[in-house]
Amino acid sequence: MYNNVASQPQTLPGAPLQPANSQPNPFGNAFQVAGSGLIRGGLHAYGERIFGSSSEYVQSNISRYFSDPQYYFQVNDQYVRNKLKVVLFPFLHRGHWTRITEPVGGRLSYKPPIFDINAPDLYIPFMAFGTYVVLAGLSLGLRGKFSPEALNWLFIKGLFGWFLQTALLKVTLFSLGSGEAPLLDIIAYAGYTFTGMCLAVLGRLIWGYSYYFLMPWTCLCMGIFLVKTMKRVLFAEARSYDSSKHHYLLLFIALVQFPLFTWLGNITVNWLI
Template sequence: MAWQPGPGFEQYSAQPGMHPGMQGSSPQVPTGPNNPLNDVFYGAAPGLLGAYLGNSKDYVQSNVSRYFASHDIQYYFQVTDQYVRNKLKVVLCPFLHKGHWTRIAEQVAGGLKYKPPRHDINAPDLYLPIMALVTYILLSGFLLGMAGKFKPEAMSGLVTKATIGWIIETIMLKASLFALGSGDAPTLDVVAYAGYAFIGVSLSLVVRLLSPYAFHITWAYTSLCMASFLVKTMKRLLFAEVRRYDRDSTRHHYLLLLMAVAQFPLFYWLVHVR
């Protein structure tokens, strides 16, 4: 006699752990624009990004306070978010800066003291140059990776190249000041002004990732902006501080022009990562 399934066979032949009527079904995760998980993710993403950018500033400032007790060093890291935004505009669009270029001084016991960056857009800082330097190294490494040329030792080479570029810019600015009779300008001020070059260099590398055709235009533009920024800064700020600038000196004009032209080959060398 052929075996026939009993009346309760269907009930107990379902998959283990499943109730009757659920055979072959599986739990569905809600998808689509009304998914609460999506709402949580997209709502948290901007906050996480803002927290990351803010924490980078706090991290740099805290480590400077820890390892450099000198007030002179900490002065260059007293920045705010508003200062960072405005300084980027001045460095990348110096032609649109309608304000003055001289620093703001205040009377303190013992003489005059310049206000820190958070209170003066024309004050030099080291936060932006250092962050731009790190960005330049990371972008250069990413470009090497896209070209299939990245190696572990490539990062040390990029750090060396960036450091040499910063030193060259600093020496060039300092030598120009000595030649113009203004060699007593603070060294850290000159180092900070030289480091702003990496802002334009990093922007050029970003454009290179997006559009190789627009890369050369961006390189020329950022080089011109840095040249204009340095000329205006050294002419109206550093020279005004030491009170030794002769506006009618032909030698001064030629040195400033030479310093401005030198930005183009320096930027070209930095942005061409191979």
């Protein structure tokens, strides 16, 4: 006789029972894999479209108000010499004041300073600002009033004067409906103020009375330079044109240079004076 118990499947105590008619479903796994792939692909494409368009929007708006900082330092010795002549002797500049454009990537772009004398740069403003602080500290030292605190206040005074000039030009552009000029362009144009300031302070160190001639001269030259620049370069992109309003604002920019230069040229321990 045969033992029928040995032919039956053995189960351990406590083990889960499997259904007798369980069959694998290959279609369910296939549909699950295909569905998850479609969802991942769709979300990936949708995310790339959203983030791609947003990044392009951000880059376009950043480039509208800012520019590549490396652009403003593409200078050489010839450019620096010619640019100083334009800033300090603007009435001798016989060429045009408009910037040179070139097609880049299907759009018009301005040539860097090394190829265009009318392009703004940040090399001359930064060097002139540093020279102004050094000359101001030397002036205090010759009068026996030099101290690290005084030099620190002179540094702050120069930065604040640079900020005032930048704010003046920026507000003027906004009032004319052309506030989309790159901020670094405005900072560069405002920074040329210190080229004339260095000349005036240096003249005071060499011969005190020359200051009273050099200060009005540098004010006049800076006013002419800014008027020519604002009129030919920045106002060209204004959305609305009002001849009388333009002229009054240009005259205002030129007149503001006199109190600004007088304040920056007064080298004292108290930077508010």
